[in-house]
Amino acid sequence: MIEIAGLRKTYRAKGRRDRAVVAVDGVDLRVAEGDVFGVLGQSGAGKSTLLRCVNMLERPDAGTVTVGGVELTALKRQPLRLARHGIGMIHQHFALLSSRTVAGNVAFALEVTGVPRNERRARVAELLELVGLGGRADAYPSQLSGGQKQRVGIARALAARPKVLLSDEATSALDPETTESILRLLLDLNQRLNLTILLITHEMTVVKRICQSAAVMRDGRFVESGAITDLLHRPGSELARGLFPLDAPTALDGHTVVDVTVSGAEADAPLLAEVARRFDLDVRILAGSVEQLAATRAGRFRLALPAGDDAPLNFLRERGAQVSPPVAEPVAQPVDRPEPTGPATDIDIRGAAS
Numbered sequence: 001m002i003e004i005a006g007l008r009k010t011y012r013a014k015g016r017r018d019r020a021v022v023a024v025d026g027v028d029l030r031v032a033e034g035d036v037f038g039v040l041g042q043s044g045a046g047k048s049t050l051l052r053c054v055n056m057l058e059r060p061d062a063g064t065v066t067v068g069g070v071e072l073t074a075l076k077r078q079p080l081r082l083a084r085h086g087i088g089m090i091h092q093h094f095a096l097l098s099s100r101t102v103a104g105n106v107a108f109a110l111e112v113t114g115v116p117r118n119e120r121r122a123r124v125a126e127l128l129e130l131v132g133l134g135g136r137a138d139a140y141p142s143q144l145s146g147g148q149k150q151r152v153g154i155a156r157a158l159a160a161r162p163k164v165l166l167s168d169e170a171t172s173a174l175d176p177e178t179t180e181s182i183l184r185l186l187l188d189l190n191q192r193l194n195l196t197i198l199l200i201t202h203e204m205t206v207v208k209r210i211c212q213s214a215a216v217m218r219d220g221r222f223v224e225s226g227a228i229t230d231l232l233h234r235p236g237s238e239l240a241r242g243l244f245p246l247d248a249p250t251a252l253d254g255h256t257v258v259d260v261t262v263s264g265a266e267a268d269a270p271l272l273a274e275v276a277r278r279f280d281l282d283v284r285i286l287a288g289s290v291e292q293l294a295a296t297r298a299g300r301f302r303l304a305l306p307a308g309d310d311a312p313l314n315f316l317r318e319r320g321a322q323v324s325p326p327v328a329e330p331v332a333q334p335v336d337r338p339e340p341t342g343p344a345t346d347i348d349i350r351g352a353a354s
C-alpha cells in the first residue's frame with residue numbers, strides 16, 4: 001500500500017548551502033495493505049520528515065513515494081491534492097480549529113473535499129459514532145480532554161474515507177490510560193476498515209500494542225526494519241531489546257548466560273521446564289517476561305545454564321527459539337583470593353545484552 005524507495009531529504013539553511021542537515025538519508029520502506037507499521041526513533045532521527053514526505057507535505061530531494069499504486073513523487077500540484085485525500089493524518093497536538101465545534105472540525109475536512117452540505121451532516125454523525133464521540137458533536141475543543149481531542153482528530157482524518165492513515169506521535173501528549181484507549185481505537189479502525197497505518201513514535205508501548213511491523217530509525221536511516229516476529233528473532237535486534245529489556249546480571253559463576261527469544265506457540269509452551277527435565281539440569285531465569293504483542297505472543301529471557309554443554313541451547317534453537325551468543329564468558333570463582341568488595345561487574349548490561 002505504501003512503497004518508498006531511496007528517499008532522501010536535506011534541509012539547507014537559507015543562504016548557507018554549506019550548512020545542510022540530512023534528515024532522511026536513503027530510506028526504503030514497504031507497508032502492506034492493512035498493516036500497522038511503526039517507525040521508532042529518538043528526537044531528531046528524521047521520523048517527522050519521513051512521514052511528511054509520504055503525503056508530500058515535504059518534497060523529497062530524491063527517491064520515490066508510491067501510495068495505493070500511485071507514485072506521488074511524479075504528480076503535479078492538482079493531481080497531488082486529489083491523491084492526498086486518500087491519506088489521512090493525525091498529529092501529536094491534534095491541530096483542531098478552536099473556533100469550531102467537534103462536528104464543525106470534522107465537517108471542515110468534508111467541506112474542503114467538496115462534499116455537499118446534506119451529505120456532510122450524516123457523514124459527520126457517522127464518523128463521531130465511529131470514534132466514540134457520538135454525544136459531543138456540539139462541544140468546543142477547549143471543553144474536551146486530550147483523548148477526546150485526538151478522537152476528533154481521527155474522525156477528521158478519516159472523513160474522506162482514506163485507505164492510509166499517517167500518525168505523527170498521536171499519543172505522545174496523552175497519559176498512559178488515554179494512550180491505551182487511543183491505541184485500542186486505532187487497532188479497531190485498522191481491523192474494521194482495513195486501514196493501513198504508518199505511525200512514528202518514540203514510545204515502545206505503541207509498537208508493542210499495535211504494530212505488526214516496525215523500523216528503528218537513527219540519523220535519517222533505518223537501522224533495522226521488518227515484521228516484528230522476524231525482528232524479535234534477529235540476533236542483536238535493538239527492537240527486541242527495547243520491547244523486552246533484560247535488567248539482570250550478565251555472568252554467573254560456572255554458568256553460561258544467554259538471552260533467549262521465543263514467539264508464537266512457543267512463547268506459552270513450558271519450554272524451559274522441558275529443557276530442565278530433558279537434560280536434567282537447573283535452568284536459572286535471571287530476568288524475562290512473556291507478553292502479548294499486536295502480532296503475536298512473545299517472550300524473552302536471560303537464562304543461566306551450567307557451563308560446558310551446548311546440547312540444551314541447541315535444543316532451544318531446534319524448538320524455534322533465538323539464542324544469543326553467551327552474554328558474558330563464565331567467570332571462574334577465585335579460590336585463594338578474598339571476595340571482591342566492590343560491585344560484581346561494571347558492565348553496562350543494556351549494552352551487553354543481545
Ligand SMILES: Nc1ncnc2c1ncn2[C@@H]1O[C@H](COP(=O)(O)OP(=O)(O)OP(=O)(O)O)[C@@H](O)[C@H]1O
Pocket residue numbers: 011012021022023041042043044045046047048049050
Ligand atoms: N524545516 C526544517 N528546517 C531545517 N531543519 C529541519 C527542518 N525539519 C527538521 N529539520 C532537522 O532534520 C532532522 C530530523 O528532524 P525530524 O523532525 O524529522 O526528526 P524526528 O525524528 O521527527 O524528531 P522529533 O521527534 O524531535 O520531531 C533534525 O536534525 C531537525 O533539526
